[in-house]
Amino acid sequence: MAASTAKRRHRVRRRADMSLLGGIRPPIAVLSVLLLALAALSAFFLGRVQDEGQSKAVLTSQQHISEDGAIAMRASLDESITDLTRAAGLLNAADPVPADAALDKLGNVYQKWLGTAVLEIKSGKLLAARGESLPLTVIDRAKLSEEDGLAPRMVRLKSGETRLLTFAVLDWDGRPQQLLVASSALKFPGVSLGDFRAIAVIDQSGEILSQDGVAEPEQLLTDAQREEAEQTQGQLKAFAAQALKKSRQHPVTSKEPGSGGFLGVSGSLVGDSYRGDRSVGGYATLAAPEAGGSTAATSLGLTVVSLVKVAETPSIVGSPAFGLAAAAALLVVGGLAVALLLGTVQRPLLRLFLEGRRLSRGDLARPVTVPRYGEAARIGAALERLRRQLLGEPAGEQAGGKRSRRTRIGSRTLIALCAVLLLAWSAPLVLLLNRAGESVVVPQQIVNDQRERTDTLSDRVRRALNEGHADLVSVASLIGDRTRPEEMTKVLQRTTAEHNRYSSLYVLGTDGTVVARTGAKPGAAGQGPSEEAVRLRSTEDTTPVVVGTAEIPGRDGAAVVGEFRIDFLNSLLKRPGLGDIRLVDGEGRVIGGNTGYRAFQDLPADRLRTLVRGSGQKVGMSPRPSGILYRDSGDIQIAASAPFTGGGAAGELGWSVVSWRPAAGLAIPEYSMQNRTVLAGLLGVTGAAACLGWLHIVVVRPLRHLTGQAEALADGDRKTVLYPRHHDEVGAVTRSLELLRQSLQAQPRKRDGEKTLAGRN
Structure with missing residues (x-):
């Protein structure tokens, strides 16, 4: 016990x-x-917050501009390669035509290539050529049958310029195989540079292949201008060397965890000071639209570098006390x-x-x-x-x-x-404590960048609609030789398989009869083809329908009609660092956006509607992008509007892209101080x-x-x-x-x- x-x-x-x-x-x-x-x-x-002449918001904005340039170049190159391959496929599916006729058909539909040529693969004989002379001697015809034999490649011309050569095979029964070659310049399509900005593309060795926004020193008149141009050129080369080194990182390790956004390697650059201005810029590699994917353009190993000179304005907020x-x-x-x-x-x-x-x-x-x-x-x-x-x-x-x-x-x-x-x-x-009020200083460069990025985005949407209409014209020219509905359907199905921009693609007779179709139910059945190349169809539905029409040659007014997916347009509007983005028609009604919206509704604020009208759409002035900074009792907002400018089928729509975002999300010292204070309290x-x-x-x-x-x-x-x-x-x-x-x-x-x-x- x-x-x-x-x-x-x-x-x-x-x-x-x-x-x-x-x-x-x-x-x-x-x-x-x-x-x-x-x-x-x-x-x-919680004491003093200061920047070293440029706020982090300005540097981040330059990074986003380089990302926009990389996205635009990757989309343009891939679209060019796809168009040439698809055009060759359509030609192969039709009756054989002479080489000159093939290039004429290609030139009537697309005006994107600087030069095109057709040569016989076996003998190497040049059969036809259009545009600038192509360096055909660099083509190794013996390797065309290999897996990557038709992969695009870059060549250097005697003038020092770089061209991208794209290939496709023309193969008809009873004829020797022919090679279709097209050359493209490595230029930035529709990238708005604004004032005092330069942008360049470099290869895997750091060599500048092309550049925009930089004047040649020998073309300038004054010594001061030549000196500044030489300094800019030297700084751009220095940025290219830095970008080459940083671009070799893996995309996952190059960003902060959970940052998302651009799928490639990107960042900001800070250069030397010249006459009170600091050279800042960004870099971005060409990346596929899907994570882990690759395209023909991304395999080239190109990197985009941007540069702009901004006045140094050191800022100090708060006190260590x-x-x-x-x-x-x-x-x-x-x-x-x-x-x-x-x-x-x-x-x-x-x-x-x-x-x-x-x-x-x-x-x-x-x-x-x-x-x-x-x-x-x-x-x-x-x-x-x-x-x-x-x-x-x-x-x-x-x-x-x-x-x-x-x-x-x-x-x-x-x-x-x-x-x-x-x-x-x-x-x-x-x-x-430490509230950022109306006295917050937002750098003017941020407003300028918002305007230029919105303009670039507007041009990309316009070009996408133009490319879609060009595809319809190409399909229409091929369908003109076909009378059987099953043959037409086969061509339509091939087109939708190569491009995901259409929700419905069909051949419409003059009486509104759908002769052949693929995809969703045609919305224009029972009506004759429209005379407008691209239009917004009037509908009472909640989803906007953008329709492209291309008349079929020799078919008495019959046309190929393509209805664009609104999700395709919305995907083009997704850009980090631009805030809320809306695509609006000529009447200011919302057609698409990157966040939640109600179709055919007005913009959420009167000042945004005024900004769209002020951009030149309704006042008889030439359309131009606009950017503005709104201040409303401490609520600061940056907004920009950019109308469609340029030619093409979509140029007559009168649409605009509008973007706005609160300045409180920017890495500005006043807001950084406020955020730190709030974080400490939380x-x-x-x-x-x-x-x-x-x-x-x-x-x-x-x-x-x-x-x-x-x-x-x-x-x-x-x-x-x-x-x-x-x-x-x-x-x-x-x-x-x-x-x-x-x-x-x-x-x-x-x-x-x-x-x-x-x-x-």
């Missing part, structure tokens, strides 16, 4: 020692560490909160733990030291009553000391008081909520539950077994009360045994 009692006491002592690893101490210790770390961060990062004051205030407030938790919650609970263990071991000589406040005071009073009961006093208030009076100040009140103290430090940081709120919530769940709730059990036990409840919830201080007190309950339950049996033994004696 004695041995089992010793084992039980040893088990209780071991569990009591284990409780010290958890319980009330970890949350208070973690809270102390978090407050110290936050005070250190506040001292170092603010960070030091915030850190000192947090140390004071945090010290009070931690001291309150230590003095009124942790220390009384540890005292209860020691007193309960002493009583459970049988040491009843000394009275229990009862804490002053809260649940600990009530449990301590119950322990004192249990001690007297173990000494022989009967249970109940009538037979012993008074039951402790309930105190109004409990552990929950104390934790709430600590939360108020910490919130008093955090709330002003989140809501009041960290304080989060840390306090986490640690105090942890303390409430792990300690306070079990302690409140134990209070009722202890008072019931002191009032005479000997049947309710007390089970500890956790192996911590509260659990140790619970186990001590359970041992006391067992001792009190055994007292009557012990007294009965003593009386029986005395009677026998």
Whole structure:
């Protein structure tokens, strides 16, 4: 019996020692560490915010401009390669034609190539040529049958210019195979440069293949102009060397985790200062539209580099004194909160733990030291009553000391008081201090870049519609030789397989009869072909329908009609760093967008509608892009509008692309200071909520539950077994009360045994 009692006491002592690893101490210790770390961060990062002549927002904008150039060049090159391959496929599917006729058909549909030629593969004889002379001697005809034999390649002309040669095979039964060759310049289609910007494309050796926006020094008149042009040229070469080194990274490791956006390698560059202006720029590699994919253009290993000169305007916001004051205030407030938790919650609970263990071991000589406040005071009073009961006093208030009076100040009140103290430090940081008001300085370069990027995006949408219409013209010229619907359908299916821009493609007769079709249900059935090349069909549906029409030669007005997928247009509008983007028609109605929108609705603000009208669409002026900075009671917004300019089938639509974004999302010193301040306040709120919530769940709730059990036990409840919830201080007190309950339950049996033994004696 004695041995089992010793084992039980040893088990209780071991569990009591284990409780010290958890319980009330970890949350208070973690809270102390978090407050110290936050005070250190506040001292170092809540003070002065400055830039080195250019804000990070300007550098990020140059990175986005290079990404736009890379996307435009990749799309243009891939489109050119696809068009040549598809045109050759359509020619192969038709009756054989002479080489001159093939090039004439190609030139009537597409005007994108600088030169085209057809040569016989076996003999190497040139059969026909159009445009500039092509360096056909660089073509190794023996390797054309290999897997990559028809892959596009870059060649250097004697003039120093670089051309991209694209190949396709013309193969008709009964004729020798012929090679169709087209040359393209490595130029940036539709990239708006604005003023004082240069852009170039470099190869894998860092050599500049083509450039725009840089004047040749020998063509300038004054010495100052020549000097500036030479400096720009030298800085562009320096940027090319830097971009070559940085572009060799893996796209995943080149960006911050979760940044998303451009799928290739991109970044910003900072160059030398010249006459008070700093050369800044960006770089971006040609990347496929899908992650992990590759295209013919991306296999060329090209990189786009941009450069612009911006006036240096060093900016300093805030003072180190603010960070030091915030850190000192947090140390004071945090010290009070931690001291309150230590003095009124942790220390009384540890005292209860020691007193309960002493009583459970049988040491009843000394009275229990009862804490002053809260649940600990009530449990301590119950322990004192249990001690007297173990000494022989009967249970109940009538037979012993008074039951402790309930105190109004409990552990929950104390934790709430600590939360108020910490919130008093955090709330002003989140809501009041370091607010960026109307005095925020937004660099003019940001507004200019918003305008130029919107103009580039507008041109890309226009070119995409023009390319779609050119495909329809090519299909129409081929279908002109076919009369059977199944043959027409085969051509239409081949076209939709090569291009995902159409939701429906069909041949429409003059009476509105659909002769052949592929894709979704034709929307123009029952109506004759439209005379407009590209139009927005009037509809009561919620989805806009953009329709392209190309008349079939020699078919009495019949036409090939293609309905563009609105998702295709929306995919063109997705650009990081431009905010909300909308494609609107000539009446200002929304046709597409990069975020949620309602079709055929007006723009969300009158000032945006005014901006569209002011861009030259409705006032009889030549269309031009516009950018503006709106200030409205501290709410600063950057907006830009760019109408369709240039020729082509889509040039007459009168559409515009509009973009706007809040300036609060820019990396400007005033906003950086505000964001840091808000972040510090949120960290304080989060840390306090986490640690105090942890303390409430792990300690306070079990302690409140134990209070009722202890008072019931002191009032005479000997049947309710007390089970500890956790192996911590509260659990140790619970186990001590359970041992006391067992001792009190055994007292009557012990007294009965003593009386029986005395009677026998």
